[in-house]
């Protein structure tokens with residue numbers, strides 16, 4: 001939807017954006033992140049042409065924005081800046097309605113829209129007659145967001161909108177932005193230098209350094225596969241532990257699994273557990289290679305006739321997880337069922353791997369292991 005192709009920006013002799021190409025899909029929330037001065041605001045302001053590219057093209061819905069009428073372009077783009085940019089001498093209502101009045105929209109329509117917007121951002125209508133300095137920082141930010149949505153634009157640009165807020169207000173506004181976005185599905189470009197914020201709200205994160213894009217990817221991929229040391233450093237070593245839902249069964253499962261078939265005798269099964277030092281065997285169908293059940297010493301110990309087949313007493317109704325299930329889901333299954341091994345299977349019941357209590361402990365303890373400082 002918004003596409004940068006080989007875009008560069010020079011201020012006099014200094015190049016601040018170097019040949020940037022990337023695309024933002026319709027309805028997605030993309031976060032631009034990077035150190036101070038890396039070019040985030042410049043990139044953002046090029047989208048509504050507050051800054052003109054030195055070279056390259058930017059298109060919105062395949063139309064070159066340089067060829068569009070500036071006013072028409074901006075009508076379709078809401079803009080929220082740091083410290084809200086509210087006009088101090090205007091009431092909240094006047095602040096929100098200013099663009100709609102400039103557009104000469106019908107008065108009753110404007111009024112209805114304002115009521116709707118206040119509800120959207122969770123502010124009581126009684127605020128409408130107040131002035132910005134009679135509102136808290138968080139409330140002012142909400143007004144800023146409401147104003148950006150006033151003309152129901154397709155695109156919203158947000159430049160560090162929450163950075164001046166206390167952590168609690170900030171977190172709640174982040175959560176509200178996510179749920180708002182689920183409802184309205186705007187294309188949002190959001191600038192921040194806070195990685196936790198980015199991970200919480202972004203569909204995709206664009207990491208910038210010195211006027212270049214270093215990595216443009218989903219939060220999950222950035223956490224798991226940082227492309228270089230800059231990203232690793234920026235993301236922070238243990239950051240993945242702030243988002244354990246991104247650690248999935250497929251990332252931690254072991255693939256060396258001790259199995260048997262249902263025609264094993266109980267004594268043979270016990271022997272296999274003993275020699276392999278495991279607490280259970282996964283029972284596999286030899287032909288289809290699909291998982292049939294699990295057998296544990298506890299079941300065998302109840303039975304004196306050790307010539308009975310595994311297939312007769314194995315647990316067929318066992319707990320399992322899918323490859324995309326997170327460590328949080330797995331812990332829940334392990335805890336709820338008091339089990340120590342859990343097979344990872346796909347939808348066709350093919351066995352992919354096994355997560356054991358040991359794997360979980362090792363994975364979970366990694367976050368506490370600090371690398372040696374030299």
Ligand SMILES: Nc1ncnc2c1ncn2[C@@H]1O[C@H](COP(=O)(O)OP(=O)(O)OP(=O)(O)O)[C@@H](O)[C@H]1O
Nearest residue numbers: 011012016034035036037038039040041042043193
């Ligand atoms: N009008 C201007 N004239 C000259 N240089 C500028 C101008 N605007 C920005 N710059 C320079 O361009 C670079 C990128 O600025 P930009 O505002 O895009 O950074 P940023 O990533 O938004 O930083 P911050 O996180 O501090 O807001 C900086 O080095 C800045 O000094």
Ligand SMILES: [Mg+2]
Nearest residue numbers: 040041042159
């Ligand atoms: Mg900036």
